[in-house]
Amino acid sequence: MERGAEFDLCVVADDDEDILTAARLLLRGLFREVVTLSSPDAALAVAAERAPDVLLLDANFARGATDAAEGLALLDRLLAQDPDLIVVMITAHAGVNVAVEAMKRGATDFVSKPWSNERLLATVRTAASLRRSRREATRAQAVAAPPPGETPLIGDSPAMARVHSLIARAGPTEANVLVLGENGTGKELVARALHRHSRRAERPMLTVDLGAVASELIDSELFGHVKGSFTDAKADRIGRIQAADGGTLFLDEIGNLPLHLQPKLLTALEQRRVTPVGSNRSIPVDIRVIAATNMTPEMLRDPRHFRQDLLFRLNTVEIELPPLRERREDVPALVDHFLQLYAHRYGRPAPMLTVEARSALAAHDWPGNVRALRHAVERAVILAGEAPLTPADLALGPPAAVRIAAEAVQPPVVADYNLERVERRLVEEALRKHGYNISAAAGELGLSRAALYRRMEKHGL
Numbered sequence: 404m405e406r407g408a409e410f411d412l413c414v415v416a417d418d419d420e421d422i423l424t425a426a427r428l429l430l431r432g433l434f435r436e437v438v439t440l441s442s443p444d445a446a447l448a449v450a451a452e453r454a455p456d457v458l459l460l461d462a463n464f465a466r467g468a469t470d471a472a473e474g475l476a477l478l479d480r481l482l483a484q485d486p487d488l489i490v491v492m493i494t495a496h497a498g499v500n501v502a503v504e505a506m507k508r509g510a511t512d513f514v515s516k517p518w519s520n521e522r523l524l525a526t527v528r529t530a531a532s533l534r535r536s537r538r539e540a541t542r543a544q545a546v547a548a549p550p551p552g553e554t555p556l557i558g559d560s561p562a563m564a565r566v567h568s569l570i571a572r573a574g575p576t577e578a579n580v581l582v583l584g585e586n587g588t589g590k591e592l593v594a595r596a597l598h599r600h601s602r603r604a605e606r607p608m609l610t611v612d613l614g615a616v617a618s619e620l621i622d623s624e625l626f627g628h629v630k631g632s633f634t635d636a637k638a639d640r641i642g643r644i645q646a647a648d649g650g651t652l653f654l655d656e657i658g659n660l661p662l663h664l665q666p667k668l669l670t671a672l673e674q675r676r677v678t679p680v681g682s683n684r685s686i687p688v689d690i691r692v693i694a695a696t697n698m699t700p701e702m703l704r705d706p707r708h709f710r711q712d713l714l715f716r717l718n719t720v721e722i723e724l725p726p727l728r729e730r731r732e733d734v735p736a737l738v739d740h741f742l743q744l745y746a747h748r749y750g751r752p753a754p755m756l757t758v759e760a761r762s763a764l765a766a767h768d769w770p771g772n773v774r775a776l777r778h779a780v781e782r783a784v785i786l787a788g789e790a791p792l793t794p795a796d797l798a799l800g801p802p803a804a805v806r807i808a809a810e811a812v813q814p815p816v817v818a819d820y821n822l823e824r825v826e827r828r829l830v831e832e833a834l835r836k837h838g839y840n841i842s843a844a845a846g847e848l849g850l851s852r853a854a855l856y857r858r859m860e861k862h863g864l
C-alpha cells in the first residue's frame with residue numbers, strides 16, 4: 404500500500420502479463436491498491452464486490468483477438484451490473500473504431516497501446532475523479548432518504564423515537580451496533596438506515612444471514628478459502644468479510660454463529676484482518692459490523708449460547724426493537740403506509756377500512772410483527788372489493804387467548820387430509836412452539852428460512 408495515494412482501488416483486466424505489470428507499477432502511486440486480473444469472470448466478480456474507482460479493460464481480451472468483441476461484450480456486462488462503473492478501455496492497433504464503439508456503449512474514456520505514461524495517468528486520474536464526484540452526489544441523496552423501493556422505518560411511538568434517535572447518533576460513527584428484536588420487527592431496516600447514515604454509505608452493505616447458511620459452510624462464507632482447502636474448494640474464494648472491505652457487513656441472525664467460530668470472528672474484528680480457510684496469510688480489512696439477533700438479551704448474555712468477549716465487540720451500541728404488540732400506536736401509520744404501497748403496486752385504489760377493521764388491526768397480537776402486518780395488508784389489498792374492509796376480510800383469527808383455548812380441543816392433524824390446511828396448521832404450530840423464532844421453526848419443519856417465509860406469506864401468517 405502506498406502512502407499519499409489519491410484514490411482507493413484500480414482494477415486492470417488484460418490477458419497480457421507484461422501490460423498488467425507495467426500498469427501495476429505505473430498506477431500504484433495514484434491508487435492505494437491496484438488489482439490485476441487476467442480473466443473476464445474475475446473482472447466481473449471483483450467489480451461487483453469491490454466497487455473500484457476505475458477499471459482499465461483490454462478491448463482484445465482473448466489472446467490474439469483483434470476485433471474487440473470479447474472486450475466490448477464484457478464492457479456491456481460490467482455496466483449492466485453497475486451502471487456507475489468507470490471503465491477506461493485499452494485499445495490496440497490504432498483501434499479508433501473500437502474506442503468510439505466503447506464510448507458509445509458507456510466506457511468513460513480510452514487509451515491506446517502502446518501508451519504514454521503521462522497520458523495514461525492523466526486519463527485514469529480524470530476518470531477516478533469522476534467516480535468520486537458521482538459517489539458524493541449519491542451519498543448526499545442516500546443520507547437524506549432511503550433509495551426508491553426501500554421501505555422507510557415507520558413509527559413514532561416513544562420506542563421507535565428512541566430507535567430513530569439512536570440511528571441518527573450511532574449511524575455516522577464507526578461503532579459496531581447490535582440490533583435486537585423478535586422476527587419481523589425491522590432489524591434489517593435498522594441496519595440499512597445505520598449504513599445510510601455512515602461515511603461508508605457509498606460503499607455496499609453486504610449481508611450474511613447466518614440462519615440461512617449451512618453451519619459447515621459458515622467458515623468459508625465469512626472468511627473465504629483457498630483452492631484445495633477442502634473437497635469442494637475448487638478455486639480460491641474471497642469471504643464476505645473481505646468482500647465488505649471499505650463498507651458495512653451486516654451479520655443477520657448472529658445467534659446462529661457456531662460457538663467454535665466465535666473466537667475466529669472476534670480475532671478478525673480485533674486485528675482487522677481475515678485468514679481464509681486453508682491459508683496461513685492474513686489479509687487486512689476495513690469493515691464496520693452491524694449484527695442482529697432474535698435471541699432475547701438474557702439468552703445472549705448466557706455464555707453457553709454466546710461468547711461474552713465477542714458480544715462486547717459487537718454491541719458497542721445496542722438497539723432494541725420492541726415487538727409490535729408493545730407499540731400498538733405504530734399500527735395505524737404502518738397500515739396506511741402498506742395500504743398505499745400495495746395499492747400502487749397492484750394498480751388499484753387503496754381500500755377503505757371500517758372502524759372495526761382498524762380496531763381489530765390495532766388489537767391483534769402480531770406474533771410475526773411488522774412482517775405479518777405487511778402480509779395481512781397486502782392480502783387485503785388484493786382481495787378487496789368495492790365495500791370497506793371488515794375484520795372478517797382481514798382474516799386475523801381470534802385473539803391469542805381464545806385461539807390457544809380452541810386449539811387445545813382440536814382433533815389431531817391426521818383427521819384432516821387437506822394438504823393446504825395441514826401445511827398451514829403445521830407451520831403455525833412450529834412457529835408457536837418456537838415463539839416465532841423463524842430459524843428454529845424452519846429447522847423443525849426441515850425448511851430453509853426463505854422457504855418458511857414463503858409459506859407464511861402464502862397462508863397469511
Ligand SMILES: Nc1ncnc2c1ncn2[C@@H]1O[C@H](COP(=O)(O)OP(=O)(O)OP(=O)(O)O)[C@@H](O)[C@H]1O
Nearest residue numbers: 554555556557558586587588589590591592773774
Ligand atoms: N418500522 C417499520 N416500518 C416499515 N416497515 C417495516 C418496519 N419494520 C419492519 N418492516 C417491514 O417488515 C418486514 C420485516 O422487516 P425486517 O426484515 O427488517 O425484520 P427483521 O427483524 O430483520 O426480521 P427477521 O429477524 O425475520 O430477519 C420487511 O418487509 C420490512 O419492510
